[in-house]
Amino acid sequence: MIPAAFAYYRPTDMAGVISLLQEHGDDARVMAGGHSLIPMMKLRMADVPHLIDLQAVGGLSGIAIGSGGIRIGAMVTQSEIIADDALSTAAPILREAALQIADPQVRNMGTVGGNVANGDPGNDMPGLMQCLDATFSLIGPDGVRDVPARDFYEAAYMTARGDEEVLTAVTIPLPAGGYAYEKQKRKIGDYATAAAAVQIVKDGDICTAASIAMTNLSDTPIFSEAAGAALIGTSVDDAALQAATDAMQGDIDPSEDNRGPVAFKKHVAGVILRRAIARAWSRA
Amino acid sequence: MKDEVTREERIDNLKGMGCSRKRVEDARFTQGKGNYVDDIKLDGMLFGDFVRTPYAHARIVSINTEEAMKVPGVLAVLTAADLEPLGLHWMPTLAGDKQMVLADGKVLFQGQEVAFVVAEDRYAAADGIELVEVEYEELPVIVDPFEALQSDVVLREDLVGDGGTLPDGAHGPRKHHNHIFTWEAGDKDPTAEVIAEADVVAEESMYYHRTHPCPLETCGCVASMDKVNGKLTLWGTFQAPHAIRTVVSLISGIEEHNIRVISPDIGGGFGNKVGAYPGYVCSVVASIVTGKPVKWIEDRMDNLMTTAFARDYHMTGKIAATKEGKITALQCHVTADHGGFDACADPTKFPAGFMNICTGSYDIPTAYLEVDGVYTNKAPGGVSYRCSFRVTEAVYFIERMIEVLAIELNMDAAELRRINFIKKEQFPYKAALGWEYDSGDYHTAWDKALKAVDYDGLRAEQAQRVADFKAGKTRSLMGIGLSFFTEIVGAGPVKNCDILGLGMFDSCEIRIHPTGSAIARLGTISQGQGHATTFAQILASEIGLPADSITIEEGDTDTAPYGLGTYGSRSTPVAGAATAMAGRKIRAKAQMIAAYLLEVHDNDVEFDVDRFVVKGAPEQFKTMKEIAFAAYNQAIPGIEPGLEAVSYYDPPNMTYPFGAYVCVMDIDVDTGVPDIRRFYALDDCGTRINPMIIEGQVHGGLTEALAVSLGQEIAYDDMGNVKTGTLMDFFLPTAWEVPNYETDHTVTPSPHHPIGAKGVGESPHVGGVPCFSNAVQDAFRPFGNRHTNMPHDHWRIWKTAHDLGLHD
Secondary structure (H helix, E strand, O other), X not given: OXXXXXXXXXXXXXXXXXXXXXXXXXXXXXXXXXXXXXXXXXXXXXXXXXXXXXXXXXXXXXXXXXXXXXEEEOOOEHHHHHHOXXXXXXXXXXXXXXXXXXXXXXXXXXEHHHHHHOOOOOOOHHHHHHHOOOEEEEEEOOEEEEEEHHHHEEEOOEEOOOOOOEEEEEEEOOOOOEEXXXXXXXXXXXXXXXXXXXXXXXXXXXXEEEEEEEEOOOOOOEXXXXXXXXXXXXXXXHHHHXXXXXXXXXXXXXXXXXOEOHHHHHHHHHHHHHHHHHHHHHHO | OOOOOOHHHHHHHHOOOOOOOOOOOHHHHOOXXXXXXXHOOOOOOEEEEEEEOOOOOEEEEEEEOHHHHOOOOEEEEEXXXXXXXXXXXXXXXXXXXXXEOOOOXXXXXXXXXXXXXXXXXXXXXXXXXXXXXXXXXXOOOOOOHHHHOOOOOOOOHHHOOHHHOOOOEXXXXXXXXXEEEEEEEEOHHHHHHHHHHOOEEEEEXXXXXXXXXXXXXXXXXXEEEEOOXXXXXXXXXXXXXXXXXXXXXXXXXXOHHHEEEEOOOOOXXXXXXXXXXXXXXXXXXXXXXXXOOEEEEOOHHHHHHHXXXXXXXXEEEEEEEOOOOOEEEEEEEEEEEEEOOOOOOOOOOOOOOOHHHOOOOEOOOEEEEEEEEEEXXXXXXXXXXXXXXXXXXXXXXXXXXXXXXXXXXXXXXXXXXXXXXXXXXXXXXXXXXXXXXXXXXXXXXXXXXXXXXXXXXXXXXXXXXXXXXXXXXXXXEEEEEEEEEEOOEOOOOOOOOEEOOEEOOEEEEEEEOOOOXXXXXXXOOOOOOOHHHHXXXXXXXXXXXXXXXXXXXXXXXXXXXXXXXXXXXXXXXHHHHHHHHHHHHHHHHHHHHHHHHHOOOHHHEEEEOOEEEEOOEEEEEEEHHHXXXXXXXXXXXXXXXXXXXXXXEOOOOOXXXXXXXXXXXXXXXXXXXXXXXXXEEEEEOEOOOOHHHHHHHHHHHHHHHHHHHHOOOOOEOOOOOEOOOOOOOOOOOOXXXXXXXEEEEOOOOOOOOOOOEOOOOOHHHHHHHHHHHHHHHHXXXXXXXXXXXXXXXXXXXXXXXXXXXXXX
């Protein structure tokens, strides 16, 4: 559990980060909290000759809530998400989800930016950000660009981020209606057996908008547009719940691991989604 | 002089037996001031670590160390070829087998040690390991013991004679080249006859999965060979330092007086640190070769994948009873998967440990047990994870068989237990499989437990829950887990318990200082059990000096008397007895001194708490503090100066702690998630020395029981790859997963132990595993469940529900 030798850099501005990335290309990786990358390096599953620590880079912190949306700096930790009362009022699903990530010690180091940029299908924030229709800001040698969370993930650990780009912030439209982040895991610190993020808007007894994303049930997070659509225009009765879970089942593609075989995961995914929808609907 | 302190105050001042004295160890542990093996740093110390095979079964074609030796800081790379001239490429195991220290031509399990890289620090060693080139030729992998017994593939060519003959193993004839031993207890034919003619017979097969003790501190050592004086010092995570010294002497040829083994603070053992590992041998050799101290410390994956596992027992049972539920016979067969080498840590005459305690707490007149040990391509081990030798397996077996019999009889499982318990008046009780239970009062404990949890009320609630479930009002089921266990601990009597010929006595040596304080040294070694606290309490009550004035020291073979170490809950039953007996020798001499000082005959004084008083004249007394001083400054006719004693205690019998546990669990049928609502644990460990430490031991043991029963396993795929090699997949519960435990007790002292104590550290694990498992299984009993195997993780619980049609 000792990593191969690597050079450690701690630049103080983004220009320094970008120039290191340009100089070392594939051989360099940026690190935020390090809670995904460092274990992989210790297992010698990730070979990172040049490690660029973002802790000293300015401009990556802070949570800003405006009328147009919420901006979360990439280096904001899960603990900061949990502690921010204004954020919990504006987008309570973030706090509910962050509390289900790992344990307090990990949350003190683990960042939103690292969680969404790493591309690990087990991470909770990517699915959540797809549910919330977040946008990721990337900076690179050619400047700044925005990529919707729903277009960001390509495969396990493969994302739309270029090798010379850094994810700097997440922007979220102000969510409306009821919410729920429901997660089944084997123990504290585990990735999800299945998890569902749900935002739902109610007008009278009718659902007018619904957004659903699933975690750790494919090699990427799964935004299930069809599952959300199945709820819209309904009173979220049993038939609608069934239609939504059926639609979700068509989008996920879980694989067997120590948490269980595919049939179990699909079944649990359905149960978790139903519960998430029910809880979100009760809060809508 | 008037004695102004009351007798009660004098008793309190001693903090002796029965006192919830705070642990004296905790001051350093809670401040990060413990001294563990990895805290030891010596001048010029080197670091060694292993190249390990990724294959579970392969021939070694070649090993090239050239590139590794070029890494700055790498000093040597040892292979079997380097150890062979010393005769150290193989080593004996505690089970009478031998084990490769470094791969000798082939490897037999994933993670097996292939080469030992010695470097100036652990970082250079890690880089060196990456560059050792090993060419393997893969061989067919066998991870299933039943397949192993059918297969033409020979795992251990070294155990096959010329022309394919099979020499006997350490425990008699072998049936197949992958077979290790057959071990029997009880009466085969009479048992079969009773079963054939019984009213009711319940049969069940169960697999007690492979798991791992996973102590927080992994295994490790520091070897330091002083070439000037010829002395070897070996610090290590040893649960049995004296036995390690003897083994090291036997295999290295270094005379035993030139070896000093030291177990410093140990961060949990649970059986994992009883045996000898290749890391110890390689560190010693590397220190001899380099002339410098060499440290070896496992990482977590090394520990989980290679040092001793626990369980892996495939058990098949038949239990016979009258139609009224009186058990008449029990039959058990075990296929025991021991991995690539037989490195179980059991008393030598017991290759399946004390599995023959599997008649449990019940008066079963006829029984038969047969165990077949088998080699596979898995890591060696088979240690007693927080239990006395294989007792957890035995208790799990009988407590499941009782539940299955209750189903067969359509009877309440609590009542079935009650009508079959050994009765109080039957003790000492000679069991059908050979043991003589020293004492017990099972009915009292059982009734107290069932009353405490309102058992009848729970059953009524459960029935309502089943009705609600069937009516579609809930998707949650309720399980009531019962377990009643009898342990067999305190190994053990030298007449039948030894390890490699070393009798399993234990020892205590006491020195009273002139000012009335003392040091006592024992042959055991605490790994978190609190020996420094409790053994001082035993002595305080025995010799009348305050526990706070008594230092307890263990683990240094140059100073401590010879003992067999700490495992199998043997410290209190054996070393605790030695402590009391040594204390009584002190007291006997103190009595003579007191009589002299009081100018009366020896028989005219009697011991009273912290002093000797003249019989009938309690105002005339000498305190133990005064007597201690006199022992060192007065010339007393006929009595040597000083006040010291040593006792080597050979217990006349094992002790048999018991307990009654109840678990109440709600199970989410749709997700397989269990929620432990209540856990009640009544333990009878005989005389209770420190109730607070007992409670802590019960909490810890129950938590490890929860882990094992609900998810903790070492799982292999068909290629022999370990699937659970990190704490992401190997379940180690945190405070979050652990329920509140309610503890309770009865007290049935051991009649043969000097203070009546029986040992408690492992009871909660032994009783807890079947209790949690029975709760899961009981929830599904109304729907036709008979038995499902542990670990009951979410998907397996879900599968039980699914297979019973509860998701339809």
